[in-house]
Amino acid sequence: MAEISHSTEEDAIPFYPDHVRTEFRVTVGITIVIILLGVIGLFSPVGLGQPADPLDTPAHIKPEWYFLALYQLLKYIDKTVGATLPVIAIVLLALWPFLDRRPDAGRKAKQIRFIAVSIAVVVLIAMTIWGEIS
């Protein structure tokens, strides 16, 4: 069981004001980006497509980008399986800490997880791009 580490004075900085100041700077940076986005939006708005028409199905329907990978998967596998899979995946993901109970012994476990995550991310990005261009 990983201990709950209560940091001592020497290996920590005070939350206030030192850490709050750092966080504040990050916030200011993001705010600048947001204002820039707004300025861009003034000149080229997000815009709208054609008004919704339930009787006219467009040729290429696409969901938002974060569902594109799933959507692409659904074109090639059975619909029932494709709809059940993400539900199972999310339940599995939520319960993962209860399945992977062994505390990390060294850096090895971390590296394995890093490789697994990298592969998953690459596959997801590839599926998303595939869904976008197809």
Place this chain on the structure above:
Amino acid sequence: MRHISRIIIPISIALALVLLSGMVGFITTHAGAFSSLDQADPNAKQTEFDQMRILLSAAGSNTKDATASVNLPPPEKDPCLHCHIAGEDKNLWTPFIRWSIFSGVGLVFAYGFYRSASTWRTRLPWKPIPKRAAEWVDERYQVSEPLSKVLNKPVPKFALRWWYCLGGITAFLFLVQGVTGIMLSFYYKPTPEAAYASIQFIETQVRFGSAIRMIHHWGSNSMIVMCIAHMLRVFIMGAYKSPRELNWVSGVLLLGLTLAFGFTGYLLPWDQRAYWATTVGTEIAGSIPGIGNLALVFLRVGWDVGALTLSRFYSLHVLVIPLATVIFMFAHFMMVRRQGVARPV
């Protein structure tokens, strides 16, 4: 590092002013808000004042039929009632100079009041008002002790790398989404007839409307990206392991809520893309075995995407999901504070 705060503070004050004035502009007016005052509406209801004017002019011209409506030129109305003194030459600089002088004098008076009020009555040495206010509150509610406990919690040095701020950025983006979302909801109308037109109105007529919509649009996308990035960071570093299991579970729920935000918000513009993406998305939910039809009917409120779907998605988007997100975020933060940041192996 003192010199950096000399740059940061003016920058942040300037940013706050820009944001505030933008928000005030967005909330108060839109282009053409006063256009109805520019040309007189012939069908407008006559006020008592107008009737009196008609009666007086009729009496002056010695006409018998005093009640007959006389075609008078419309009364001159000032489109900007607080900017000008009636009848003066109207340009941009007159109100600008006037308000600059007023606010300059006001600032001098405010500062004088501030200095004098800080020493008034007590006759003690001068003390800034915020400090006095803090002492006043603390005297009554004893907040300084628990507050200092919260503020003095040390942050371990290993948690000062950039990848530890992804979760915080997600939370900040949630705040941004909340503020811009509230602003958009001032003008948005969740009915199939009006939704599309109301977004067109926001984009073309409302001051900074397209900027606010742009921020809301990209904020939602980057919030999902940041949420996933934070999750991957936690996963790779093994920070989800015992005793932090519930923290991970609440995080997964928050990711699901973020995706639900995106899914429900996507329908609201009510254009072809939104309509058919929702049709497809709810269809996928409908093909889950067992609960599929129930999920489909819950999401669409019937078998088709229609007016009820739109109002349900709107309600989910602005009431239900934000409330759930706030609750889970609070739990998430409390658990992090209680247990501290996980030490990497």
